[in-house]
Amino acid sequence: MLQQTQVATVIPFFLRWMERFPDFASLAEADEEEVLRLWEGLGYYRRARSLRAIARRVMDDWGGNLPRDEEALLALPGVGPYTAGALLSLAFNVDVPALDGNVERVMTRLRDQDDPVDRPPAKRELRRQIEELIPTGRARDFNQALMELGALVCLPRRPLCPTCPWRDDCLALxxxxxxxxxxxxxxxxxxKLRALTLLASREGAYLLVRHHRDERWAGLWEFPTVDDDGESLAVWLDAPRITWTKRGTVSHAFTRFRRTLTVFSCQVGQVRDGESPFGSRQTLWVRPEGLNDYPLSAGSRKTRDRWLAPEG
DNA sequence: TGTCCACGTCT
DNA sequence: AAGACGTGGAC
Structure with missing residues (x-):
C-alpha cells in the first residue's frame, strides 16, 4: 500500500485490510471483487491484484512464508527494488538498502547530488552510498531511521534542518x-479531458459498467462514461424518447490527466440487445443502497457521493 | 472550480 | 527509456 501512497492515506485502508486479511491464507482465498472493494479509493489498483497474486503464490510455492531471498522477492508481481529491499531489511534484517522517495531526498541532500534521481544511474549511485552507511547487522533500524528522517525532518519543502541529526554533515545545507x-x-x-457520465436509472436502479482487466481501473465499476461526444450513448439509450437532465460536474485527476465529468441523469426505457457501446464489458443495474458494494473509480465515486448517497 | 507536487513498478 | 498507472494535499 505504501508504494506511491503516503502513510496518512494508507492507515485507514491498512486497518480495514488487515482485519479482513490478517494473513496470506485469507487473502489467497478471497475473490478479486472483494479485494478491489477494500482497495477502492487507494488508486493504482494493480497493487491490489498483485498482492492477492502474491498471497496465492506464497501459499502455493513458499509454504505460506515470504521467501528471504532477493531474487525470489523480485519475481513476485508488483515487487520491485524498493519493496524487495524494504522486505529484506525490515522483515529479515538483511543488510540491503530500501531506497524510497524519502531516502532519495535525504541522500541527495546529504551528498548534494544533482543527477536526476528518477534515472537509473543516480539510483545505482544512491544505493551504493547507502550500502556503505548501513552499520553491519543494523539494516532494519538504519533503513527505518532513514525513511523516518525523510518523512518527518528532511521534508520536500521547508525541511527542519536545525533539528536534523545530520545537519553538520549535509552538503546541500x-x-x-x-x-x-x-x-x-x-x-x-x-x-485536460472532458467526458460525459450518465446516471441511467430504470425502476430505481442505476446502470454500472465494469472496466476490463487490461484497461485503466481494471476490475472497477463506473457509471457509463464516454468521451465528450455523447453519440455512442445516445444510440444505446433509445435516444428519441430519453430526457437528459444535467446534474452538474465533478473533476478528478489521474496520472498526467485532469478530467471533468459532466453528469446527466435520465430514465431508461427499453434496452435493445446488441446496441451496447460497451462491447463485452459487464453491465449491472444497482439500487442506490447497493452502490457501496461495488468498487468504483474516482469519478463515479464522487458522482455517487454527490447525487446518490443514501442520505442525499 | 486551479496548479503543482508527492509517492514505485512495469513495459 | 519514457510513459502508464490514481489519489490527496499544499498553496
Missing part, C-alpha cells in the same frame, strides 16, 4: 541547495 534537491527530470504537461 552547507551550499544552500537544500530546496533544489532532489533534482527530477521535467515532467510532461498536464492534459
Amino acid at each position: 552547507r551550499r544552500g541547495t537544500i530546496e533544489a534537491r532532489p533534482v527530477k527530470s521535467p515532467r510532461p504537461p498536464q492534459e
Whole structure:
C-alpha cells in the first residue's frame, strides 16, 4: 500500500485490510471483487491484484512464508527494488538498502547530488552510498531511521534542518541547495479531458459498467462514461424518447490527466440487445443502497457521493 | 472550480 | 527509456 501512497492515506485502508486479511491464507482465498472493494479509493489498483497474486503464490510455492531471498522477492508481481529491499531489511534484517522517495531526498541532500534521481544511474549511485552507511547487522533500524528522517525532518519543502541529526554533515545545507534537491527530470504537461457520465436509472436502479482487466481501473465499476461526444450513448439509450437532465460536474485527476465529468441523469426505457457501446464489458443495474458494494473509480465515486448517497 | 507536487513498478 | 498507472494535499 505504501508504494506511491503516503502513510496518512494508507492507515485507514491498512486497518480495514488487515482485519479482513490478517494473513496470506485469507487473502489467497478471497475473490478479486472483494479485494478491489477494500482497495477502492487507494488508486493504482494493480497493487491490489498483485498482492492477492502474491498471497496465492506464497501459499502455493513458499509454504505460506515470504521467501528471504532477493531474487525470489523480485519475481513476485508488483515487487520491485524498493519493496524487495524494504522486505529484506525490515522483515529479515538483511543488510540491503530500501531506497524510497524519502531516502532519495535525504541522500541527495546529504551528498548534494544533482543527477536526476528518477534515472537509473543516480539510483545505482544512491544505493551504493547507502550500502556503505548501513552499520553491519543494523539494516532494519538504519533503513527505518532513514525513511523516518525523510518523512518527518528532511521534508520536500521547508525541511527542519536545525533539528536534523545530520545537519553538520549535509552538503546541500552547507551550499544552500537544500530546496533544489532532489533534482527530477521535467515532467510532461498536464492534459485536460472532458467526458460525459450518465446516471441511467430504470425502476430505481442505476446502470454500472465494469472496466476490463487490461484497461485503466481494471476490475472497477463506473457509471457509463464516454468521451465528450455523447453519440455512442445516445444510440444505446433509445435516444428519441430519453430526457437528459444535467446534474452538474465533478473533476478528478489521474496520472498526467485532469478530467471533468459532466453528469446527466435520465430514465431508461427499453434496452435493445446488441446496441451496447460497451462491447463485452459487464453491465449491472444497482439500487442506490447497493452502490457501496461495488468498487468504483474516482469519478463515479464522487458522482455517487454527490447525487446518490443514501442520505442525499 | 486551479496548479503543482508527492509517492514505485512495469513495459 | 519514457510513459502508464490514481489519489490527496499544499498553496
